[in-house]
Amino acid sequence: MGYDHQAIEQRWQAYWADHQTFAVEIDRERPKFYVLDMFPYPSGNGLHVGHVEGYTATDIIARYKRMRGFNVLHPMGWDAFGLPAERYAMKTGRHPEQTTRDNCANFRKQLQRLGFCYDWSREINTTDPGYYKWTQWIFLQMWGHYYDRQAGRARPIEALPIPEEVRAAGTRAVAEYRDGRRLAYLQESPVNWCPDLRIVLANEEVAEIVDAGHEVVRKPMKQWMLRITEYAERLLSDLEGLDWPPHVLEIQRNWVGRSEGAEIDFAVEGHEDAGALTVFTTRPDTLHGATYMVLAPEHPLVERITTEAQREAVTAYVDQTLHRTERDRQSASIEGRKTGVDTGARALHPLTGAHLPIWIADYVLMGYGTGAIMAVPAHDERDHAFAKAMALPIVQVVAPADPAKAAAIDVQSEAFVDEGVAVSSPVIDGLPTPQAKTTMTGYLVTQNLGRARVTYKLRDWLFSRQRYWGEPFPLVHDADGTVRPLPTQDLPVELPPMADFDPSETGEPPLSKATDWVALPDGSRRETNTMPQWAGSCWYYLRFVDPRNSSLPWSKEAEDYWMPVDLYVGGVEHAATHLLYSRFWHKVLYDLGHVHEPEPFRRLVNQGIILGAVFMPSDGRRDAEGKKLTFLPDEVDVHEEDGQVRYTVKQTGEPVDIQWDKMSKSKGNVVNPDEVVATYGADSVRMYEMFMGPLEQSAPWQTEGLAGVHRFLARVHRLYFEEGKQAGDRVQAGGEGDRLRALAPGEGTPRQRKLLHKTIHEVTERIERMSFNTAIASMMVFVRDIVPRGADGGAEPLPRDAAEQFALLLAPFAPHLAEQLWSALGHERSLIDEPWPAADEALLREDTFTLVVQVDGKRRTEVSAPKDASRDELAALARATDEVQRFLEGREPKRVIVVPGRLVNFVG
Known part of the structure; x- marks a missing residue:
């Protein structure tokens, strides 16, 4: 009969299911090992072989660890809320609850057919009310707490110190003061609004929608926000000690974007009563080189300080900017396309009293820093490009320390952005840049003109969505405008069944149409926004430890035994979203005593991408619109000619070249695991x-x-x-x-x-x-x-x-x-x-030696290698080590030096 893989696999999959082979419980007699895949989104397309790679890796580890005596938790579930399911439902006319249920069933069947050792008794789904009850509960924990900067942790909002003048103003004033400091708060802010889809998008969602041909504009709306910025420093410092890929750590550091510098106050001529125009800069040593100011078009001072002569031009520019996304504005800035309008107002230089023109320009974003900059065109490339475009003055205040190099610098033609020594800057002339920064900051503080400041690029998390298919907020709005939470016993707030869940033309969420659901008997109204898809995936790893608990999100016993996750495997595309959001939620829960460690994921591994074939004309021919021509794999014939593999279009015989790209349905290069498993x-x-x-x-x-x-x-x-x-x-x-x-x-x-x-x-x-x-x-x-x-x-x-x-x-x-x-x-x-x-060490010593692995001549690690291994085998063995993989990060070294019997050295 031979190797009948179908009969063998069906037999053992049935055995594992019948015997619940992979179900686990707490067992304090054995060490635990928690291995986790990143939560999959169950799309209608099902799995492709790219998904299978990471799941197979965790399955190997799970099975291996169990055979090594560990009590292994290896669960699976579905991140099933979100925009894709809702859009698919609107397109097909089927309710997202139905399509989600079908998609989950298909994913489950595909995973089970691959023999993965998941404990299916722990399966969870973010759209299950029994699950999102606790998502709502976690949100209420944030709503009920503030961040105590002095204590460095979250505390109950009732413990927030209330200033006497606020308390004297009455109960309503106290409530508003608390609401403005909660970890979850309501704020009107500019959002990414898509008129075509009538939805609000997170910044990370804009690119996909724009690439699909939809317009996205900026529009002010009242939105729920999460105060992740209060945790910025902890999100940075707690990266130390995590066994994560270096590039992911760097992505998170850059996303948080810690900057040390100074806040500097500029008075606005004729508007002294409006208060200071405050800017943040990492280069206070360049203050004497500031020749103009720039405000983000959305800055609240724009309307107030603009002169009548410039009002029409400013208003038109602000309106134009609102129709552009931050992504588009940043891209234009990087490409050197500078636009802006003079407001007609003038700021007073805090040291010289010089009158600096105040412009608005779209390369300054309200979401970063203070939404205003002092422009130093001699020492900033973006400011330099803007100054050249608008014929604004450029004044050098930093020069290279080497006189010969200093003489060669011409800031009128190119910005000098390196460190050097201060010039033309009283108080700091001649000081090297690091010392000049410190000295100038100290001087500004003593003159009451500024203060030392640490800022972060990280912004608070926009947590509202104008969609149907998401978790409802467990909040109600009273007639007097106050917001109050629902008690835990009233959770979950379930989604009402709706046939019409299209967003309204005005941006009102679909839930606003469920009038019987929205209006409560006491005259209050439910919140009609829903939570983003990230909400359910922020904490699913915790629910897996105790998924059937109806009275708690997880028991202390289960969390204490299973957490943290020992190995987490998933794509690098989640480095600055899911991973950062999960860490933030976990730290809040840690502050509140619900988890016992401050970090959720001990070790992280990113699997690579499995690439699918696409074919393009060998002569580079394009279509009539200039776009690249591509052919699907089933349109191409593969044959051998002169000892080489050739590819030709079946219908025309035209030669094509094979190229490899990320698998996607649109490219037609997706490989369905069901088909290859069957074969x-x-x-x-x-x-x-x-x-x-x-x-x-x-x-x-x-x-x-x-x-x-x-x-x-x-x-x-x-x-x-x-x-x-x-x-x-x-x-x-x-x-x-x-x-x-x-x-x-x-x-x-x-x-x-x-x-x-x-x-x-x-x-x-x-x-x-x-x-x-x-x-x-x-x-x-x-x-x-x-x-x-x-x-x-x-x-x-x-x-x-x-x-x-x-x-x-x-x-x-x-x-x-x-x-x-x-x-x-x-x-x-x-x-x-x-x-x-277990290997017999005595037998191993006869045939192996210790191979030293070096990087740039420095010893990094060592591995056991066969004495008869070839040079290529020794190089491959050394290359596979974690230390070398981190060094290479997918690139080829300049040289690989192999000394048989001794070492392998990777250079450059």
Whole structure:
């Protein structure tokens, strides 16, 4: 019969389901290991093979850790609220609840068919009222607390000190004072409004909508905000000690954007009663070089200080800016397209008294800093471009310390942005830049003209959406305008069933149409905005530890045992959104005593992208509009010519070149796992995805490679079974008509023992550092060499000990086939609870040496390497280490120096 992957996989998937093999509970007799995939969004397109890569990696680790004696939590669920589901529902006429339910069922079926060891008894869904009850509860925790900067933590809003003058103004004044300081607060602010879709978008959602051809404008609306900025410093400092990829840590640091500098106050001529125009700068040493000011068009002072002569031009420019997104404005600034209008107002330089023109320009954004800048065109590229465009003065106040270099500087033609020494700047003349910054800041403080300040690029989180398919807010608005929370016993606030959930033309949320739901008997009205999709995914990892608890979001016992997550695997695209938001929520919960550690994810790994094929004309031909022509894989014929693979369009014979790109439905290069699993089997797909290369690197999907892995598994099957033999057998057959080969008793020959223990050592060590491709390579060598080639029972038949130990090694990678082998060897229970094989160190010492791994000549780590390994094998072994992977980050080194028997050095 041979390797019947379908029969084998169906058998063991049914066994695991019937026996609840992967269900876990708290067990304090064993160490825990919590391994988690990033929450998938169950789209109507289903999984593609790119999704499977990360899930396979966590499955290997989960199975391996369990066999090492850990109590492993490996759950799965669905991030199912959000705009895509709502848009799909509006397009198809089906309710999002129905489409979401169908999509989740399809995803579940696909994942189960791949044999992943999820504890399905813990499955959760963000759209389940039993789940979002606790999302609403967490929001109310934020609404009921403020951030105490002195204590460095969140505290109950009732503990907020109230100034005497506020208290004297009455109860309403006290309530407004508290509302303005809550971690969750209501504010009118400019938002990204899409008139076509009639929705508000988060900044990170704008690009996708604009690229789809929709207009996005800025529009003021009352929105719920979360005060994430209060946690900016902790979000930065707590990155230290996390085992995360360096590039993700850097993305988060840049997103928070800590800057040290000074706030400087400028008076506005004729508007002294309006208060100071305050700017923040990281270069207070350049103050004498400020020649004009720029306000964001949305700045509240614009309307007040604009002169009558300039009002019409300013009003027109402000209106024009409101029809542009921040993304568009930033892009224009980067590309050097500068526009702006003089308000006619003048600011007074705080040191010289000079009259500085105040402009508005779209390259200054209200969401960053104070929404106003002092422009120093001699030492800032954006200011320089604007000054040149508007014929504004450019004054040099910093020069290189080297006189020869200083003489070559011409700030009229190019900004000098490096550090140097201060010039033409009384108080700090001649001081190097670091000292000049400190001295100027101190001087401004003593003159009451400014103050030292740390600022962050991070903005408070816009938490409202004008959509139907999201969590309702657990808040009501009283007739007098006050907002109050609903008590926990009234949660969840469930979404009302609605047939018409299109947003209104004015931007009113769809829930405003559910009049019976909105209006409450006491005359109050429910909040009609809904939460963003990020809300449910901010805390799902906590619900997994206790998913069926109806009285608490999680028990203290479960959280204390399972948390934090030991390994988190997912895409780098979530580095500055989901990961940052989750850390923020977790820190609030930590302050409130609901979790016992300040960080949720101990180790993070980003899997690479699996690329799909696209084909383009070899001559670079484009269509009539100048766009690149592409052909789908099923439109292209593949053949060999002159020893090379050629690609031609089936209909025309036109030659095309293959290129690799991220899989997407629009490109037509998506590979459906259902199809390849049916042809090659789940074990083959799993192993191929891990064999394509290092987990963190992107790789092209090539079906011929998958076929090669399938052949390897068929060879494993032949190693154990006499295929098609009908002789009686006392054990479970490998396939219909197959029986177990005659095995040599014990451990086999010395050569076989060495090979077995070398393989155990290599596979174990490589799984530990998630170098799955090299672990599979070791197993391939074992299968090739354990018995003489072509021998069906020759001089060295497969020893029973080697047969059993190898089945255990194979189990995390190809669990279905491994279970089949284990059962055929006479074992009644699943091998998931068998102990992981241990290598005999005495045998290893004879054939291995310690390979030193260097980067730029410095020792970084060491690994065990075979004494007979080739130069290429030693380089590959060293390259697979975490230290070298972090150094390379997907690029090629300039040189790789291999000294056999000693070291490998990666240069540059």
